[in-house]
Every structure is written in structure tokens, then in C-alpha cells.
Amino acid sequence: MDVIVRGAEVFTGEGPGQQLDVAFRGDRIAAVAPEIAGEAAEVIDARGLMLCPGFIDMHTHSALEAFHDPRLEAKIAQGFTCEVINPDGFGPAPVTDARVAERRAYLRPLEGPGPAEWRWRTLDEYHAALEQARPSSNLVPSIGHNAVRDCVMGGADRPATAGEIKAMRREIAKGLAAGARTFSLGLVYLPGVFSETEELIELAREAAPYGAPLAVHIRNEGAGVLEAAGEMIRVARESGAPLHISHLKVIGRPELIEPLLALIDEAGRDIDISFDQYPYTAGSTQLMALLPAWAQAGDSETVLARLADRQTRDAIATDLMEGLPGWESVYRACGPEAIYVANAAAERAEVIGRSLQEVAEEEGMSPIDTLFGILRDTRLDATMVNHYTTEEAVREVFKHPRQLIGSDGIFGERPHPRLYGTAARALGRYALREGLVPVHEVVARLTARAADRLELRDVGRLRVGLRADAVLLDPETYLDTATYDDPKRTPTGVVRVFVGGRTCWANGAHTGAREGVMVRTPRTRT
Numbered sequence: 001m002d003v004i005v006r007g008a009e010v011f012t013g014e015g016p017g018q019q020l021d022v023a024f025r026g027d028r029i030a031a032v033a034p035e036i037a038g039e040a041a042e043v044i045d046a047r048g049l050m051l052c053p054g055f056i057d058m059h060t061h062s063a064l065e066a067f068h069d070p071r072l073e074a075k076i077a078q079g080f081t082c083e084v085i086n087p088d089g090f091g092p093a094p095v096t097d098a099r100v101a102e103r104r105a106y107l108r109p110l111e112g113p114g115p116a117e118w119r120w121r122t123l124d125e126y127h128a129a130l131e132q133a134r135p136s137s138n139l140v141p142s143i144g145h146n147a148v149r150d151c152v153m154g155g156a157d158r159p160a161t162a163g164e165i166k167a168m169r170r171e172i173a174k175g176l177a178a179g180a181r182t183f184s185l186g187l188v189y190l191p192g193v194f195s196e197t198e199e200l201i202e203l204a205r206e207a208a209p210y211g212a213p214l215a216v217h218i219r220n221e222g223a224g225v226l227e228a229a230g231e232m233i234r235v236a237r238e239s240g241a242p243l244h245i246s247h248l249k250v251i252g253r254p255e256l257i258e259p260l261l262a263l264i265d266e267a268g269r270d271i272d273i274s275f276d277q278y279p280y281t282a283g284s285t286q287l288m289a290l291l292p293a294w295a296q297a298g299d300s301e302t303v304l305a306r307l308a309d310r311q312t313r314d315a316i317a318t319d320l321m322e323g324l325p326g327w328e329s330v331y332r333a334c335g336p337e338a339i340y341v342a343n344a345a346a347e348r349a350e351v352i353g354r355s356l357q358e359v360a361e362e363e364g365m366s367p368i369d370t371l372f373g374i375l376r377d378t379r380l381d382a383t384m385v386n387h388y389t390t391e392e393a394v395r396e397v398f399k400h401p402r403q404l405i406g407s408d409g410i411f412g413e414r415p416h417p418r419l420y421g422t423a424a425r426a427l428g429r430y431a432l433r434e435g436l437v438p439v440h441e442v443v444a445r446l447t448a449r450a451a452d453r454l455e456l457r458d459v460g461r462l463r464v465g466l467r468a469d470a471v472l473l474d475p476e477t478y479l480d481t482a483t484y485d486d487p488k489r490t491p492t493g494v495v496r497v498f499v500g501g502r503t504c505w506a507n508g509a510h511t512g513a514r515e516g517v518m519v520r521t522p523r524t525r526t
Contacts, residue, residue: 001040008046013448013461024468027500054081054469056450058276059406064114066135077490078423079471082138088186089146093126135516142184143175179520182215183207204239213244222251222328242272252333254393276406284416287382336367338387343412345378417487421480424491428478468501
């Protein structure tokens with residue numbers, strides 16, 4: 001044996017904890033038993049500690065960050081050893097020569113720029129490039145609707161033709177054959193926002209034979225959330241594909257949480273449905289996402305031209321304050337005092353960490369004009385943290401048995417604390433400290449159930465023969481410490497993190513080990 005962990009309370013991913021020994025040989029789990037005889041290169045006395053399978057983050061924005069910092073410390077430090085990338089319909093691939101510069105500019109606020117040159121065009125080429133970066137975490141790819149639509153149609157603001165739908169289905173099939181585990185959609189982002197329901201149904205038919213979930217950021221997470229969720233339930237029902245709703249929440253209308261969960265339960269009677277959640281009262285995304293879809297349409301130069309035109313800015317301002325049919329204004333729902341700049345290009349770095357209201361008062365202009373100015377000055381390269389709900393609403397969603405956990409973490413100068421704290425907040429605070437949900441239940445959501453949802457057969461459980469990815473925690477001290485004011489703080493109580501049998505986190509620091517793999521085995525087609 002290379003490593004024996006002795007006497008921990010072991011949560012295998014299935015059921016309550018038991019006092020067991022666990023041994024690793026190479027990158028595999030070699031034994032799990034009440035007592036493992038023999039010696040090992042390293043024996044860890046884990047009495048009083050808990051050992052879990054490595055955690056699986058169902059929703060991440062690490063697709064390009066891995067090229068910049070392959071250690072991915074923000075995730076490893078809390079116990080995530082596996083990350084689902086390319087959510088919200090995003091993806092650096094597939095991409096055409098004509099669209100690569102625009103795709104890079106659009107993804108930059110959320111995913112980072114990536115390598116100096118994007119040498120890939122297909123999803124398979126992109127996966128190979130990620131493998132060469134040697135990330136610490138295992139990365140699980142998705143095929144993104146927005147990426148596919150942009151590849152086939154550019155940024156076109158119109159319904160897809162029958163021929164274009166056929167071409168998109170071919171790209172989705174290639175992506176699933178290249179190892180994509182979900183078909184992700186972001187129906188508030190470009191160009192997926194311009195898709196009609198019938199297009200989504202036809203594209204979802206390509207995912208259905210693979211059992212690949214439709215992992216979707218629905219069109220409306222505010223007052224129209226029930227209709228938006230209902231649209232995707234219809235898509236799943238008519239296509240036969242499983243449905244997984246990303247970062248389930250309601251912006252500004254907590255009274256809609258109960259009917260939303262009831263809608264999901266009702267749908268669960270005849271479709272395969274789940275959702276993920278980050279356990280926080282604020283969200284985070286591109287600052288440009290505050291604009292109505294028509295104002296975001298086209299390339300970045302077109303958007304900047306609109307922001308430079310007084311009459312167009314007035315029209316945008318009206319929509320921000322009044323909303324549009326089928327589109328809920330996050331600006332109106334949250335208010336400028338609750339929208340903070342999380343990251344911004346160097347030209348406006350001084351506004352990072354401050355609300356639109358604060359910056360507006362200092363500049364002597366309206367918050368909406370301040371928003372426009374930041375977008376213009378940064379050439380749209382800015383992100384936000386927006387406070388939209390109550391802690392009670394978050395906990396109500398968290399308790400639901402269909403819930404899985406996704407950090408939705410975005411890297412940057414002043415990120416949302418979910419980037420560093422999601423797993424520890426879910427398991428350490430809500431389960432170990434408060435008993436909101438049983439400990440073994442939260443461990444299962446972070447491990448075995450997430451693996452099953454993604455059809456990952458090699459991770460998610462402490463079982464002989466599986467990959468030796470594991471997290472050794474002190475249950476007395478495991479807790480999130482990241483805050484909105486000080487977000488880059490790793491959790492306390494993480495004793496060891498193993499990826500592929502090697503320790504990549506110990507004594508509060510990354511060891512330098514980078515044993516993550518790119519999951520490229522295709523899902524099974526039925």
C-alpha cells in the first residue's frame with residue numbers, strides 16, 4: 001500500500017459514516033475495511049476525523065482558469081476534486097476561425113482569457129489542450145448550446161432554420177462523443193437567449209439517447225421563474241432528455257420558492273429532474289448581463305456603440321427600470337445598492353468591491369449611467385455580485401432531496417465567496433454545525449449522487465477499484481471562512497485532499513501535485 005488512512009469516520013458516499021480504514025495503491029482505492037493489516041509508505045492516524053470521497057462541483061467556471069493556474073486552489077482547498085466545466089451554454093469550443101476573437105472576449109469576464117492563443121477549434125482539441133495543462137482537479141466537460149449556436153449561426157438574433165438545427169445537432173453529437181457529460185444551456189446569455197422553445201426541443205433530442213442531462217440556466221429567475229422552469233420541463237418531457245436546473249433560485253421573489261419546488265416535484269413524476277444550488281443569498285455573473293438581450297446582441301463593438309449613443313442608452317435605461325415581457329430586470333429586482341462590481345478591467349479597477357449606488361454617488365450621476373460607464377470603460381470586461389434573496393429562501397431550497405451542489409465560482413480580483421466556500425458552507429455549516437440536513441445526506445449529494453447524475457463510474461465513492469480521490473476533514477473545525485468583504489479565504493478543517501492517490505492539499509497549502517484527469521470517456525448511448 002502507498003497510503004493507509006486508519007480509524008476515520010468514513011462516509012463512502014452511500015449511507016452514514018462508519019469507523020474504517022482505507023488504503024490507496026497508486027491512483028486506486030485498494031482496500032476499505034474495519035481494519036487493514038500491513039504497512040504502507042504513509043500511515044495516517046485519522047481518529048476523530050472524517051474521510052469522504054472527493055467532492056464533485058456540479059457547476060464551475062474553471063474552463064480557462066486551468067490554463068492560468070492549474071492548481072485550482074480555491075476548489076481543492078475546500079475538498080472539490082472534480083469539476084463540471086462549460087455550464088450555462090458556455091464553452092471555448094467548438095469555435096470557428098471567424099468567431100474565435102469574439103468568443104474569447106465574451107467568455108473573458110466569466111472564464112478568464114485562457115492561453116495566449118487558442119489553438120483549438122473542436123471540443124476534442126480543447127480537451128486535449130486542457131489535459132496538457134495538468135490541472136489539480138478532474139475536469140468533466142459539457143457541450144454548450146451557446147457555443148454550438150455561435151459556431152453554426154454566429155450571434156444571429158433570430159430563430160434557427162431547419163438546416164441550422166440539423167447542423168447544431170451534429171455538433172452536439174460530436175461533443176457527446178468527445179466525452180461531454182451534459183448538454184448545457186444558458187438562456188439569458190448570447191446567443192442562446194434568442195432560441196425558441198421548439199429549437200431547444202429538437203436539440204435536446206440529440207442528448208436524450210445518451211441520457212445526458214440538459215443542464216440549464218433558465219430564461220427567468222425572477223417573477224417569471226415558474227414559466228421559465230415550465231418551459232424546460234416541457235423540453236425535457238417532449239425530447240426524453242433528463243433535466244438538471246442550474247443554480248436554482250428566485251431573484252427578488254422568495255415567496256415563489258415553494259411553488260417552484262412544488263413544480264419540480266410534480267414534474268418528477270414523469271421526467272428525470274434534479275437541480276444544483278450554491279448556498280448563498282447573492283449571485284454573480286457578467287455585469288453586462290444586467291442589460292436586456294436586444295442591447296447585448298451582436299459583437300462587442302456593436303454593444304459598445306449602443307452604450308455610446310444617448311438615445312439607445314435611454315431605451316436601455318427604461319427597460320432596466322420597467323422590465324420587458326418574458327425578461328426580468330435583475331437591476332430592478334436587486335437595486336443598485338445591492339449590485340457590487342466583483343472584477344473589472346484595469347481601466348476601472350478602482351470600482352472593484354463597490355456597489356453601483358456607491359460609485360454613482362461619488363461620481364455625481366445616476367446608477368444606470370454609472371453602469372453604462374463601467375461597461376464602456378472596461379469594454380464589457382466586468383463581473384458583479386448581486387444580492388437577491390434571503391437566507392431562509394436559500395435554506396428552503398437546500399433541504400430539498402433533489403438538490404445537488406455547484407459553486408458557480410467565478411475567478412477574479414474580488415470574487416463571490418462561493419468560489420472558496422461552497423462545499424464547507426454546505427457540509428460544514430448547514431450539516432455538521434446546524435443539522436439542517438443529515439451529514440451523510442450532504443456527503444452523498446457532494447459525491448455519489450453527483451457522480452451518478454453525470455454517469456461518472458470512477459469517482460464519487462470510497463470503493464475498492466475506484467479512483468483514489470478523497471477528502472480528510474476535521475468535523476469540529478471544517479467551516480467556510482470566505483465572506484463578501486474578504487472572499488479569498490480557504491475553509492478551516494481540511495486536513496488532506498487526495499487526487500489520484502496523491503496528497504495535493506495538506507497543512508493549509510497546495511503541495512504542487514497535479515493528478516487531475518480530463519474525463520473524456522463518452523456517455524453510453526442507448
